[in-house]
Amino acid sequence: MNDILSELGWRNLVAQHTPELPEELAKGHVTLYCGFDPTAPSLHMGNLAQIVTMSRFQQLGHTPIALVGGATGLIGDPSGKNAERTLNTTDTVLEWVEGIRKQLEPFFDFSGSNACIMSNNYIWTHDMDVLTYLRDIGKHFSVNRMLDKESVSARLNGAGISYTEFSYQILQSLDFLELYRRHGCTLQIGGSDQWGNITAGTDLVRRVESAQVNGLTTPLVTKADGTKFGKTESGTVWLDPELTSPYAFYQFWINADDRDVQTLLRTFTFRTQEELAALELATAEKPQAREAQRALAHDVTTLVHGDHATAQAKAAAAALFGQGELRELDATTLDSAMREAPNAEVSLNGNAPTVSELLVACELVASNGAGRRAIAEGGVSVNNVKVTDENATVSADDFLHGKWLVLRRGKRTFGGISLIK
């Protein structure tokens, strides 16, 4: 069995771990868990980093438990938040739980001796009565120590914290205890912001079960330009293809900064140290080819959305950004490319819509005035031909293959208009 710690080590994926962890791993097999709270209808990049980390453990023979936080999602983790968050309704959270469970499944192997286990902390918390909670669990927590946790102390000095969120670390600790009892789980992993919650859990298991369990955190992914990783102008990049299209997802990785691409490859792909060294060399020698970004985008999009969607996203990118003449693209390629871009339908019915109206229709600009402005600034093209007249209109002849009109705003924002008869 390969050593998971050295694997994570060369990838710079270890922020902190409990001192006893190497000893535990030396025994061979561990069962580990990571929690995913339903704070949104879909998982996002931060979650993906943990999923991939768990996957690395599973590939080396360890047993992963993917825990969906049906209970903790109802409470709200104060970690990394500078203000109390609004509670989501129970119905909403339970709906998200189901969606997130389905999203997690494809990443893991559910067969073999180290098959992945899916769990949900709602199971052991929803009917626990308050006296049991206070006597059996709460008794093991020192408020003094809870106040010392970064996630709590930051809030005490700032916007304050409710009892609900203050209790979050207790619930997460209870999860570790339950998973230890039910599945012999002896390791919890998470982002470095979870360190406080994880150690609260190892403390609880030690007190209640007199057992040594461990924690490991991965560094938060940061970007060289200081902006938040996992966000674009249009918001969070989600794993759900309904929320972030595979095309947009692919583009997100393709656009990675040279300075960040190695870190991202180490964190999100399974490429070997040798392959990454080769890509690093490629970036240094021929940065404009962006080989590393292409490898990154290919691997991660395939991991999340599969081969087919990745091929489509690539074809779309090649079609839109390629040097080739758009009119020479075959109908099928164009069709799949345009479906991936923001698009809208229009029926001509004898009238000729203006280009700026069409820009608004596929949400490339916020208003007609902004569209006209964009044209005046020389930033708009139709079928890769620059539009110079603010009042330009289109006719049926402009639609490629009688169906699609390719709108471009700026260098890399595309939209499609499909003609309906």
Place this chain on the structure above:
RNA sequence: GGCAGAUUGCCCGAGCGGCCAAUGGGAGCGGACUGUAAAUCCGUCGCGAAAGCUACAGUGGUUCGAACCCACUAUCUGCCA
């Protein structure tokens, strides 16, 4: 609970009766330059083709005229209980 102050566009922040759709900065967007990059420079940045319309926490008022004055409401921040 009492007193004082604050609330301006995506964010910060000027304006304190007409010259205000509102200075300046940031973010965003477009162009040049590029590699679907970074940095830099230039332009732009409520809606509307325009007339004009809607906006300066909310509601009402004073005034020929209010982001600016008054009253009340809401929220926030100080000081005193």
